[in-house]
Amino acid sequence: HSVGVIGAPFSKGQPRRGVEEGPKYLREAGLIEKLREFGNDVRDCGDLDFPDVPNDTPFNNVKNPRTVGKATEILANAVTAVKKADKTCQSIGGDHSLAVGTIAGHAAVHPNLCVVWVDAHADINTPSTSPCGNLHGQPLSFLMKELKAKMPAVPGFEWVKPCLRSKDIVYIGLRDVDPGEHYILKTLGIKYLSMIEVDYLKDDKVMEETLEYLVGKHKRPIHLSFDIDGLDPSIAPATGTPCPGGRTYREGRILHEQLHKTGLLSGVDTIWMESTSRGETKRDVEVTVKTALDMTLSCFGKAREG
Numbered sequence: 001h002s003v004g005v006i007g008a009p010f011s012k013g014q015p016r017r018g019v020e021e022g023p024k025y026l027r028e029a030g031l032i033e034k035l036r037e038f039g040n041d042v043r044d045c046g047d048l049d050f051p052d053v054p055n056d057t058p059f060n061n062v063k064n065p066r067t068v069g070k071a072t073e074i075l076a077n078a079v080t081a082v083k084k085a086d087k088t089c090q091s092i093g094g095d096h097s098l099a100v101g102t103i104a105g106h107a108a109v110h111p112n113l114c115v116v117w118v119d120a121h122a123d124i125n126t127p128s129t130s131p132c133g134n135l136h137g138q139p140l141s142f143l144m145k146e147l148k149a150k151m152p153a154v155p156g157f158e159w160v161k162p163c164l165r166s167k168d169i170v171y172i173g174l175r176d177v178d179p180g181e182h183y184i185l186k187t188l189g190i191k192y193l194s195m196i197e198v199d200y201l202k203d204d205k206v207m208e209e210t211l212e213y214l215v216g217k218h219k220r221p222i223h224l225s226f227d228i229d230g231l232d233p234s235i236a237p238a239t240g241t242p243c244p245g246g247r248t249y250r251e252g253r254i255l256h257e258q259l260h261k262t263g264l265l266s267g268v269d270t271i272w273m274e275s276t277s278r279g280e281t282k283r284d285v286e287v288t289v290k291t292a293l294d295m296t297l298s299c300f301g302k303a304r305e306g
């Protein structure tokens with residue numbers, strides 16, 4: 001299985017510092033070597049360079065619009081190039097505003113892709129519904145065709161073409177959804193397995209139900225956007241937006257091993273925010289890196305049965 005790895009050291013979708021360290025931490029933890037151990041032919045595309053955009057004034061309450069728009073455009077082009085080489089594209093973040101780039105770039109090559117979004121949050125605020133203007137809480141609103149009419153022309157995002165329909169995405173792990181987002185989820189009829197549904201279902205049934213919904217009738221490329229805060233803070237403490245009551249390590253492993261088994265995994269975002277801004281200890285960071293590494297490797301053949 002061939003994999004193109006792109007480092008996206010980007011954090012301007014949210015206010016905390018230290019998030020751009022993601023690619024460095026996962027590389028230092030041996031991500032590339034371990035991916036090869038599981039038989040993957042890995043091409044490390046290195047870390048992208050994201051330019052600072054001068055006087056990037058807020059657009060209404062949206063912060064760093066041109067910087068985030070430019071970074072996601074650069075990332076989209078990089079993802080498209082990897083997908084043309086017909087590799088699974090593994091992007092390492094960085095905050096979740098990056099998903100505008102990874103999904104748009106992936107859809108440019110595979111317009112029929114579907115998305116599995118593992119996250120405590122829905123990340124589907126529009127610039128108008130966002131409670132704080134941080135773009136890491138808004139990526140999906142730029143990508144949903146059904147929201148196009150609701151979207152203002154945010155400077156920097158002129159390049160984005162909405163590429164997803166509400167039936168093309170399933171959320172797993174939601175447990176902190178803003179009112180504006182809940183309204184959008186209900187209105188668009190987007191399928192989600194929040195922690196309520198997850199509690200009723202047996203572990204392996206969560207991904208089974210997700211896959212039946214997305215690829216049961218006909219197979220198509222899967223894009224996994226995995227936010228480490230979808231897991232419980234006990235195993236991923238170093239993140240900017242922790243939310244209690246998340247998925248356990250075992251549940252996380254099952255999800256990713258089942259996705260790997262489909263053979264349809266075509267794009268993976270590993271999104272996490274090593275933030276030392278909440279007084280995380282070195283130990284917290286180590287635990288979070290190890291979890292992010294294990295979950296990512298599980299997408300590419302790391303399995304507990306060996």
Ligand SMILES: N[C@](CCCC[B-](O)(O)O)(CCN1CCC(O)CC1)C(=O)O
Pocket residue numbers: 095096097119120121122123125130131132133134136137138176178227229241
């Ligand atoms: N929905 C939030 C969080 C986004 C998290 C982005 B991530 O990539 O980590 O999934 C706001 C959440 N909430 C708003 C009300 C406050 O009291 C608590 C935070 C937002 O800022 O839009």
Ligand SMILES: [Mn+2]
Pocket residue numbers: 096119121123136227271
């Ligand atoms: Mn997220």
Ligand SMILES: [Mn+2]
Pocket residue numbers: 119120121227229230241
């Ligand atoms: Mn989140």
